[in-house]
Amino acid sequence: MISGKTGGTFGVYIRFMKSIATSALFVILCLACMLPVVNPPIALAAGIVFAQFFQHPFQQKTQLGINWLLKISVIGLGFGMNIDKALAAGKDGFVFTLLSITLTIGLGIAIGKLFKIDQKIAKLISSGTAICGGSAIAAISPIIKADAKQISIAIGSVFLLNSIALFLFPVLGHYFNMSQHQFGIWSAIAIHDTSSVVGAAQVYGNEALEIATTVKLARALWILPVSVLFALSSHTELKKIKVPYFIGLFILAVLANTYIPNIEVVAPNIVWISKMGLTLVLFLIGSTLNYKSFMKVGIKPVILAIFIWIFISIVSLIGVLQLIN
Secondary structure (H helix, E strand, O other): OOOHHHHHHHHHHHHHHHHHHHHHHHHHHHHHOOOOOOOHHHHHHHHHHHHHHOOOOOHHHHHHHHHHHHHHHHHHHHHHOOHHHHHHHHHHHHHHHHHHHHHHHHHHHHHHHHOOOOHHHHHHHHHHHHOOOHHHHHHHHHHHOOOHHHHHHHHHHHHHHHHHHHHHHHHHHHHOOOOHHHHHHHHHHHOOOHHHHHHHHHHHOHHHHHHHHHHHHHHHOOHHHHHHHHHHHOOOOHHHOOOOOHHHHHHHHHHHHHHOOOHHHOHHHHHHHHHHHHHHHHHHHHOOOOHHHHHOOOHHHHHHHHHHHHHHHHHHHHHHHHHOO
16 A cells, blocks of 8 residues: 555656656657748647647746737748839738727727626727737736736637637638738738737738738737827826837838848848747747636627627628729
């Protein structure tokens, strides 16, 4: 018979070995996601599957990694773009961006009031859907004084739809026979988070990737005026507003790729590494999306997020197909 002390020690040993095995598996999957054969949807799916069966070994470090790796990778994509094309893409997406942000935030807040959804949650979901997912939620939350639960509900709702969009949008793009240009603008408008926008566009094609990245980052700049409006309406100090500085570095990368002589010697390698980084980001995001976290969200916020997402997806799809060749 095993004594209580021996059995307890054995149990600690088993838990330790499980933790080591889980950590090793996580690292192996991270490395595998950087292989050329793994595309963004596969990486996201692998992360989601991992999250359902294993306890995350590096939860806090993963959140930090997602934040920094996404920014660095997006900056790196700038070395694959030309300033003239970037300006043209930004010009095409400006009107769509302005109208979609206004409609989405206005509609989201109105529906939130109608169905008596917590107004802070409604504002966070609407802003995340309208601008750039988790980044917008992180920027708006201190301004409206949202608590941790309200933030997690909004982020959970938005990231759930981001995951669906990454798989669904390329299929819909081909179904509607969208050009690379059309798909790039549509995905930048209708998909919430930058990581999923880039992932979906990367699957669709290089031109779509360039356009989607440019339009999405231009869209992210709207965090500033929207934050100012929320700050004024809630009587919050303007110093709490967060500015997405990494977008400036992305612009510098585009300028460098356009004007620095012989940059083409290293630029393709930077872009290649950046694409691998973004694929890894999607695995890391997927690894944080387990079933239990979504069960805590509640049905009303998810319905709100789904409704305004479908609305802006359909409206922007019709607009892009009708107005952009």
